[in-house]
Amino acid sequence: MTDNADPFSLSGRKALVTGGARGLGAGMAAALVRHGAAVMIADIRADLGKATAAELSAAGATAEFVDLDVTNDAAWDSAIAQTIDTLGGLDVLVNNAGIELTGLMINIDPDDVRRMMDVNVVGTALGIKHAFRAMRPGGPAGQGGCVINVASVAATIAFPSIGGYSATKSAVDRLTRVAAMESGKLGYGVRVNCIYPGLVPTEMGMKLASDIVELGLAPDVGAAVAGVVEQTPLGRLGETADMADVVVFLASDAARFVTGIGLPIDGGMGM
Numbered sequence: 375m376t377d378n379a380d381p382f383s384l385s386g387r388k389a390l391v392t393g394g395a396r397g398l399g400a401g402m403a404a405a406l407v408r409h410g411a412a413v414m415i416a417d418i419r420a421d422l423g424k425a426t427a428a429e430l431s432a433a434g435a436t437a438e439f440v441d442l443d444v445t446n447d448a449a450w451d452s453a454i455a456q457t458i459d460t461l462g463g464l465d466v467l468v469n470n471a472g473i474e475l476t477g478l479m480i481n482i483d484p485d486d487v488r489r490m491m492d493v494n495v496v497g498t499a500l501g502i503k504h505a506f507r508a509m510r511p512g513g514p515a516g517q518g519g520c521v522i523n524v525a526s527v528a529a530t531i532a533f534p535s536i537g538g539y540s541a542t543k544s545a546v547d548r549l550t551r552v553a554a555m556e557s558g559k560l561g562y563g564v565r566v567n568c569i570y571p572g573l574v575p576t577e578m579g580m581k582l583a584s585d586i587v588e589l590g591l592a593p594d595v596g597a598a599v600a601g602v603v604e605q606t607p608l609g610r611l612g613e614t615a616d617m618a619d620v621v622v623f624l625a626s627d628a629a630r631f632v633t634g635i636g637l638p639i640d641g642g643m644g645m
């Protein structure tokens with residue numbers, strides 16, 4: 375538990391957020407610092423990532439940036455070492471970095487699928503590996519902690535044009551369960567969970583809407599968005615804060631007995 379015995383507080387926690395330069399990851403980083411954590415933003419976009427970290431620092435938070443391509447095993451070693459060195463530990467990893475390349479199954483492009491496998495699946499698996507090594511007893515951080523993987527509602531429904539992407543997010547779901555099992559059984563002290571965000575109009579989310587139009591699945595972007603809203607019982611698209619607040623919960627002691635779950639944050643779209 376944290377000092378003030380508020381189980382929702384992240385005071386004193388150190389968090390690393392991949393893909394934190396923009397979009398959902400930037401929102402998660404902001405929410406984590408708002409609840410008391412120090413944050414390392416890790417991304418391939420140094421320009422955006424440094425600006426995002428600087429914005430959080432200007433508001434009084436401890437926020438730094440590290441270059442990290444999540445597909446690169448060696449780069450993980452140095453990003454984790456730099457995080458522990460700069461922030462003084464590592465308690466939370468959010469495996470948020472991801473890419474989405476659309477295409478109908480009849481035209482599936484093997485290079486696109488391989489690229490998504492690399493970033494979304496290999497990148498997440500490497501994050502789990504390096505978090506375990508750092509956080510387990512005797513590791514350089516050594517206090518246990520948690521990993522939160524960002525899957526997608528796409529892992530729970532059949533949405534046309536994202537077959538390859540959906541497969542990678544289903545894989546993230548399975549990685550989560552096996553990692554949670556190994557961590558529990560082997561005494562690493564690291565909880566591992568994943569979230570399934572619904573559609574959020576970030577750059578990625580809006581590109582999906584325009585791709586759907588290009589693929590002939592909707593007449594225009596407005597109709598594409600309306601189609602998703604129609605499938606969503608709560609009747610709207612997701613917002614970055616909807617995702618970030620649940621990440622804060624999963625990172626906190628309020629979720630201390632929660633591991634190996636996939637939590638939908640999709641307004642009911644995937645029920």
Ligand SMILES: NC(=O)c1ccc[n+]([C@@H]2O[C@H](COP(=O)([O-])OP(=O)(O)OC[C@H]3O[C@@H](n4cnc5c(N)ncnc54)[C@H](O)[C@@H]3O)[C@@H](O)[C@H]2O)c1
Binds near residue numbers: 399575
């Ligand atoms: N936006 C949505 O509707 C939505 C829905 C469900 C799931 N998601 C998932 O949420 C996560 C964030 O999505 P977003 O909408 O913010 O996307 P985004 O494209 O706006 O941001 C993704 C971030 O990840 C970074 N990134 C990409 N490849 C990387 C790599 N190899 N190493 C490190 N960083 C890398 C990018 O530079 C960018 O900063 C992704 O995993 C995505 O699949 C998004």
